[in-house]
Amino acid sequence: MKTTLAVLLIMELYGLSSGLKQHFFVDKQKKWCSAQQYCKTYFHSLSTFVSDTEKHRFLANASTQTSNAWVGLYKKPEIGVWKWSGGIDAVQISWDNGMQQPNNLTTENCALLYKDRNALHDEKCREQLKFFCMTNFTLVLQNETWDGALEYCRTHYKDLASLSTMERMASALLESTQAETEYVWTGLRFLAGDWFWVNGDDLNYTAWDQNEQHQCPARDLRCGALDKQTHLWTNRNCDEKFSFFCQ
Numbered sequence: 001m002k003t004t005l006a007v008l009l010i011m012e013l014y015g016l017s018s019g020l021k022q023h024f025f026v027d028k029q030k031k032w033c034s035a036q037q038y039c040k041t042y043f044h045s046l047s048t049f050v051s052d053t054e055k056h057r058f059l060a061n062a063s064t065q066t067s068n069a070w071v072g073l074y075k076k077p078e079i080g081v082w083k084w085s086g087g088i089d090a091v092q093i094s095w096d097n098g099m100q101q102p103n104n105l106t107t108e109n110c111a112l113l114y115k116d117r118n119a120l121h122d123e124k125c126r127e128q129l130k131f132f133c134m135t136n137f138t139l140v141l142q143n144e145t146w147d148g149a150l151e152y153c154r155t156h157y158k159d160l161a162s163l164s165t166m167e168r169m170a171s172a173l174l175e176s177t178q179a180e181t182e183y184v185w186t187g188l189r190f191l192a193g194d195w196f197w198v199n200g201d202d203l204n205y206t207a208w209d210q211n212e213q214h215q216c217p218a219r220d221l222r223c224g225a226l227d228k229q230t231h232l233w234t235n236r237n238c239d240e241k242f243s244f245f246c247q
């Protein structure tokens, strides 16, 4: 069954807003690696909570999970060091000490959030579990032209954000409520006859406003923004100044 955007917006109930990161509980069972693959395709990665603040925000809301679930923490067995997805060494980890976790069994190289205790357990990566994915958009509350936004994102983050899946779109909509402008720049650009995401993502998911002319945009309407009102994409004049999403 195809999930609609409306259903995804209901995920707000599960959505844990932690500033930069929004976490989503995914109700599918996968091995850790496949879960990570899924998160990277539709979101950003399996959920991480590196600082104390992030951890508290994540855990405060994680009780919405319906079962034990993978998070983005794994062990490099060769060196015995736990790492957050993305490669950062994990320094403080909220292990379930009361249940003698981690129990350090040699094959337990992945971490799950144990439902009833809001704490982490090590587990065999090949177990099939539900999981938490996160998006990592940053809404920048600065008014910039599209080019200015691109430059800012590439300097301070990686790129202007791609809302290239329904999940990313849902996350961006949640975050866009904080924007100070009616439109929010995204990484959508029209050049040489086509729209594309500046970071190279596939443009097979689209959310254009069908009432607008986006296929052959006028010369001055070739930058893509999210419209807070319609919840759709719209092509705007690249010189207008809006808030924007970086990733």
Ligand SMILES: *[C@@H]1O[C@H](CO)[C@@H](O)[C@H](O)[C@H]1NC(C)=O
Binding pocket: 012, 013, 014, 015, 016, 017, 018, 056, 057, 058, 060, 061
């Ligand atoms: C929990 O999630 C709700 C809904 O997304 C959010 O409004 C609230 O701030 C979150 N609480 C914490 C402590 O992060």
Ligand SMILES: *[C@@H]1O[C@H](CO)[C@@H](O)[C@H](O)[C@H]1NC(C)=O
Binding pocket: 100, 101, 102, 103, 104
């Ligand atoms: C597993 O290893 C960690 C770190 O080396 C240690 O703190 C913990 O007590 C060990 N757990 C058990 C059950 O031995």
Ligand SMILES: *[C@@H]1O[C@H](CO)[C@@H](O)[C@H](O)[C@H]1NC(C)=O
Binding pocket: 020, 045, 048, 085, 086, 136, 138, 156, 157, 247
């Ligand atoms: C999420 O974005 C923030 C801000 O750009 C960055 O510091 C952090 O490393 C990112 N997290 C991951 C897991 O990529």
Ligand SMILES: *[C@@H]1O[C@H](CO)[C@@H](O)[C@H](O)[C@H]1NC(C)=O
Binding pocket: 141, 142, 143, 180, 181
């Ligand atoms: C950006 O523009 C909006 C709308 O014009 C305005 O309300 C807001 O104060 C501006 N923000 C900044 C940081 O200049």
Ligand SMILES: *[C@@H]1O[C@H](CO)[C@@H](O)[C@H](O)[C@H]1NC(C)=O
Binding pocket: 202, 204, 205
């Ligand atoms: C978009 O393309 C990617 C890779 O080509 C594919 O994995 C994905 O399923 C496609 N998504 C849709 C909605 O067709």
